[in-house]
Structure formats: structure tokens, C-alpha cells
Amino acid sequence: MNAPPTRTTTRRLRTVLWQVASLLLLTGIGVGLARADDTSKGDDAPEKKFDKPLIKIPRSDLPTKADMESMAENPPLAAKNAKSDKAAKNAKNAKAAKEAKEAKEANDERPEKSERRSKVDMNTKADITATTSSNPKEVGAQLREALGGGIAPHKKLTLVVDGKGAANYVEPVRGRSAAQYRQARAAALGLYTPIQLGARPVAPVTWSYEGDNGPANWGKLKPDFSVCGTGQRQSPINIQDGNTLQGPAEPIVFHYTPSMASVVDDGHTIEVDVEGDNTLTIRGSTYRLTEINFHAPAETEINFKRAPMSVQLIHRNDDGQLAVLAVQLEIGDASPLVDKVWTYLPLDTADRVRMPNGLFNVTEILPTDQRYFQFIGSLTSPPCSEGVLWIVFKQPLSVSAAQHKLFTQLFPMNTRPTQPLNGRPIREAQ
Numbered sequence: 001m002n003a004p005p006t007r008t009t010t011r012r013l014r015t016v017l018w019q020v021a022s023l024l025l026l027t028g029i030g031v032g033l034a035r036a037d038d039t040s041k042g043d044d045a046p047e048k049k050f051d052k053p054l055i056k057i058p059r060s061d062l063p064t065k066a067d068m069e070s071m072a073e074n075p076p077l078a079a080k081n082a083k084s085d086k087a088a089k090n091a092k093n094a095k096a097a098k099e100a101k102e103a104k105e106a107n108d109e110r111p112e113k114s115e116r117r118s119k120v121d122m123n124t125k126a127d128i129t130a131t132t133s134s135n136p137k138e139v140g141a142q143l144r145e146a147l148g149g150g151i152a153p154h155k156k157l158t159l160v161v162d163g164k165g166a167a168n169y170v171e172p173v174r175g176r177s178a179a180q181y182r183q184a185r186a187a188a189l190g191l192y193t194p195i196q197l198g199a200r201p202v203a204p205v206t207w208s209y210e211g212d213n214g215p216a217n218w219g220k221l222k223p224d225f226s227v228c229g230t231g232q233r234q235s236p237i238n239i240q241d242g243n244t245l246q247g248p249a250e251p252i253v254f255h256y257t258p259s260m261a262s263v264v265d266d267g268h269t270i271e272v273d274v275e276g277d278n279t280l281t282i283r284g285s286t287y288r289l290t291e292i293n294f295h296a297p298a299e300t301e302i303n304f305k306r307a308p309m310s311v312q313l314i315h316r317n318d319d320g321q322l323a324v325l326a327v328q329l330e331i332g333d334a335s336p337l338v339d340k341v342w343t344y345l346p347l348d349t350a351d352r353v354r355m356p357n358g359l360f361n362v363t364e365i366l367p368t369d370q371r372y373f374q375f376i377g378s379l380t381s382p383p384c385s386e387g388v389l390w391i392v393f394k395q396p397l398s399v400s401a402a403q404h405k406l407f408t409q410l411f412p413m414n415t416r417p418t419q420p421l422n423g424r425p426i427r428e429a430q
Helices: 007-041 065-073 075-109 136-147 178-188 215-221 336-343 401-410
Strands: 245-247 253-255 261-265 270-274 279-282 285-295 309-316 322-331 352-354 372-378 386-393 397-399 427-429
Touching: 279 322, 322 401, 336 401
Parallel strands: 245 427, 322 386, 322 397
Antiparallel strands: 253 279, 261 270, 261 352, 270 285, 279 285, 285 309, 309 322, 372 386, 372 427
16 A cells, blocks of 8 residues: 655655646647637748747656556545645634734833844934933933934833943833832832841840940940940949948038929939929039939849848939939838839830829938938949939838839849949948
8 A cells, every 4th residue: 555645745746747737828828829810810820839938837846657656546545634734724824823922012112122222332423411310301301312212212221320231221110100110119229128028127236234235345335335434433333331431521412393204214223304494512512413224133233232222312413413222122012113113114125204294202212311322423324424413322221022023023133243442432321
């Protein structure tokens, strides 16, 4: 049995058949015209001869005998192959048209990849001046004028500014708001620093009562804290019997009244910012009360012993000098003033709670026996400024165990170690 004809054979046969049909048609038309001409001229007219063939068929295009036999034995298969060739050609044309369309759309959406991007030497054109507040249309008009008249009015252009163009290009994203796009473009140009949503700002270097940022390293954390490591009159100190200057001392004149106050958690202690005219007068100077704060355990040692807690009243005179009044707090009866402050306790760092007007009365934290120790020291936390007048009452007051527990739950230990006395005198009022 002969093998079925191939597609190549089928195409050759179609070509030959078409050429043969055309030859026959033209030959018939030529012969008919010649006969008509001869008839019109009579029998004496010369015979018409055709010098050249009307159609020349190459021998290589003629089918072989085997091809003709295959066509005769398998006519349906030949027709099927012809249809398959036509379908394949149509599919190929459709695919090419689709690829050309996709390439055109991609080229329109990404002007930076277009093969028609012009390379222009900007040094030979007019200068273009633009700022962040310039009108984009005006800048575009300047640019097109500089590039010449061959730029289409609505053609996208990619600018390279100081050699920074492609890296800083921000392509508009569909669905992005105008504000977001402006921020992204400004960020690319270095004019705006975006902030990631959900991220907290980086806190500055701060101090602590333990760890690497604890008291031993306070002086190394910042130049402003250097006195914490180099000062010679630092606080707190240990006050020891037999090492004090005992004798009469002037009484302290207090002028405290019910006042406005706000309770604040500053991250290191509970602080009460006091408003109003609350003063003490000593050594010929009047100091105004600005705040009170709490420490556990007490910072000042007396005979190497610390009380469970202490409260410090911070005052400042008109010359900026500070005076700290310290009261030791032992465990015992509840303190009325501490109870009021704890009632309005903040819930977070930097949280501020205002107490009702007139509720805060600092006289509730003063002992009845007002004999005291007196010396020159410093702040007990950074920046550890020196030249502070310290007055430590000899008589302690009390807080309840519950009041003490509440504070130490927030601040288990917020006390600086005692500092060298370095020959400073300590006055003990009798």
C-alpha cells in the first residue's frame, strides 16, 4: 500500500493544477481569437504562430507518478491536509497580531523602554529652570522647546537630573492617592522621609537605674551628663552620726497652701507638678515649690540605712538655685497625701492626670519635728547638676504597706547609689 501524500506534495499538486487550468483557459482564448481573425481575413491570411509559451511550469513543480497515485487513492486525506494548512496559517497570523498588540501596549505604558527614546545633548539647548513649586505644564513646555519641535505634545518624557534619573524614577501606581504619589516622589528625590505604619519612633539615648545605662555609666551617655561621673559634690550621701556639725540652725519658713497639681509618670518615678504660690524661705532666700517625686528605697542613707521610701520636694529660687526637701517614709499608717496622689495615678509613661483644684496640700507630708540635716549636693539623676541645697528631715513619716507595694510594682528600684562625701560638711540642726 502506498504511503499517504504529505502536505508538501499536496501543496505542489494544488499549484500545478492551478497552473494547468490557467494554461488551458488562456490557450483556448488565444486559439479562439486567432480563428476569428483568420475568418475575418479570408483563407489567404497567414497562419498565426505563438513564439513564446503563455505560462511556463518548472519541471520540479510537476508531481511524480507516485504523487498522482496517492492523490487518486486518498482524496479525502488530501482535502483534510489542505484544510489543516489553512487553519495553521490563520492561527499563526492571529498569534502574530496578538503579540504585536501586546508589545504596543507595553511600549505605551513604559515609555522608558521605548525604542524611540530620543537622546538629546542638553548642553546645546536652552537652560530649564524648575523648583518644587513650579507649574508642571510650564516646565514641560520649557522642556519641549529645548528639545525641539519633533516632540509630540502628549508624549511622556523621562528626565535625568544630575545623573539621577532612572534610579529615582517613581512610576505612578493605579489606585494610589495623589498625596501618596507626591510623598513617594518626594522620597525618591530626598525631600521627604516616609514613616512606616505601625513603627514607633526611635527613642533618644536615655538613662536607667540598672544595666548598661545605669548609674555607673550615666556620665558616659551624653556630654550633658558628664558631671554624673566627674562631680565632687554629688548626691545622695550617707549621713553618719559623729560626722556632722551639730548646733543651732535657723528655722525653715513654710508658706504652703492647697493648690492645683498634675500627676505624671516620667518613666523613672511618679512626679507631681505643683502650681500656685508654695514657698519655703531659708538662708535668706525664698524657693518656690515646682514638683514632688518618690523613690523606693529612700536615696539618702542615715547611718548606712535606707527607709523603704522617700518623697522629695523640689524648689527653685529666682536665681535658679535648687533646694530639695527630703522626707523619709517608713512602713506604717497610710499617708493622706500619698493616697490622694495614688488616686490619680497615670496609666502610662508621659500620661498626665490633673487633680481637682485645692485637693493637693503639701503640708500633709511635712513632719511635726522639723529638725534637719543640711548639706550641698546635686540632683540624684542626670544631668546631676551640683550646687543644690539639701534639707533632710530627721523625723520620718509613714506610708502603708499597700501604698508602698503599689509604687514598687511600677518602680521596683529607682535609687542612685550613695556618692563620696569628699570632705563636705553636713550640718545637723539641734
